[in-house]
Amino acid sequence: MGRSRKKLSDQPFELDIISLDSKGMGLAEHEGKNLKVYDALPGEKVIARNLFGRSQRGKVETLEVLQSSADRVEAQCPHFGYCGACSLQHMSMDAQLARKQAILLQCLDETGHVEPASIYAPLSGPLWNYRRKARLSVRDVAAKKRVLVGFRERNGRFVADMDECHILRKELSEALPKLARLLESLECRAVIPQFEVACGDRKCAVIIRHLEDLSAADTESLRVFARETGLGILLQSAGPDSIQVLEPEDLQLEYAIEPLGLKFQFEPLDFTQVNGELNQQMVMRALDLLDPQPDDKILDLFCGLGNFTLPLATRAGYVVGVEGSEAMVERGGSNARLNNLDNVEFHSTDLYRSCDKAPWPAMDFNKILLDPPRSGAQELLPWIAASKVSHVVYISCNPETLARDAGILVNQYGFSLEGAGIINMFPHTPHSEAIALFERKADGAAS
Secondary structure, X not given: OOOOOOOOOOOOEEEEOOEEOOOOOEEEEEOOEEEEEXXXXXXXXXXXXXXXXXXXXXXXXXXEEEEOOOOEOOOOOOOOOOEOOOOOOOEOHHHHHHHHHHHHHHHHHHOOOOOOOEEOOOEOOOOOOOEOEEEEEEEEEHHHOEEEEEOEEOOOOOEOOOOOOOOEOHHHHHHHHHHHHHHHHOOOXXXXXXXXXXXXXXXXXXXXXXXXXXXXXXXXXXXHHHHHHOOXXXXXXXXXXXXXXXXXXOOOEEEEEHHHOEEEEEOOOOOOOOEHHHHHHHHHHHHHHHOOOOOOEXXXXXXOOOOOHHHHHOOOOEEEEEEOOHHHHHHHHHHHHHOOXXXXXXXXXXXXXXXXXXXXXXXXXXXXXXXXXXXXXXXXXXXXXXXXXOEEEEEEOOHHHHHHHHHHHXXXXXXXXXXXXXXXXXOOOOOOEEEEEEEEOOOOOOO
């Protein structure tokens, strides 16, 4: 017979919080077990209780804070504590920034074995109503005779019952209860599992995923909702290619990099940065660090729709953007024409495979901007090292892969890490972006 497990107690107990994990949960030890504690901060003493269920194994909830951390603040959102969108609203912003910066530096040290010559001050901006893209779940709850609209609860099983959101753009937050009531009135309420929202600087769009065709009455209700709220409504019956604009027919989303007078048009499901204000700051810092000059030829890898490519082209001699998605490459070219930039070109290439047959590797670039996905850019580093590139600015959404790649560039390929710092793209969550500058040493060479 297998050894039986000790039954968890449902009685409260005291815990001393030692530190935080990567997801912002407190870490503590109790009766020889390591526990993860919701809504607790390092240095606190709390009364906690075990949570039950396979997904909650080893996790406990905070019932009462007996001894508060100096970093504790009152969470602004009434849904904090069960909604899964934020996990750090109870931590002061100064402490959030310091923690994220410390995690970046720790990763660079422990994973990359490198230390930046300079630590850049964190980029930070609006703390609330900053999020302009999100995927929200929909659940028709027959027992409540209601449709719930919101983020998933932090256990992931249920849809949070929420009528506002303090991190979503204000017009999206205010629309949540209206959207829920609208969906309750539709014949198709049981076959709408989710919708996505995307905002430009002026307009917001809602892409409704539906598993069955909509009736004429439901379609008309959605049109009326769009006219009354000013939100664009799009319908998605299958994959991304099935998306159709319902109302208004001339819907166009766009955002600006105001200091440079640039405008970017995009489709609702295109990748764009979640935080518009921080995106502007990030682009301007990248330009400051890479310092484009009229005789520079710059390569922008993982360029998307040209978020960095076009700003670079306002100052550099020539810029080439490379991206795996042909649709995004087309969008980049269209945005270049929209902004009357003729010193830029875009190429579609799978950057995680051999680039030998692509035309752009043969060009003599002297500077590179990297903005890879979470997996990083390790596959491209040998090519970068063999090129004549003198400066690399690396934008990252994962400090671990940034640190890994930094270690390779510095310790194998003769670059120096001139500076690094965080970009607080996602306030009140454990996630952040980072930016780093690498320079080739005068005697640097591939080992």
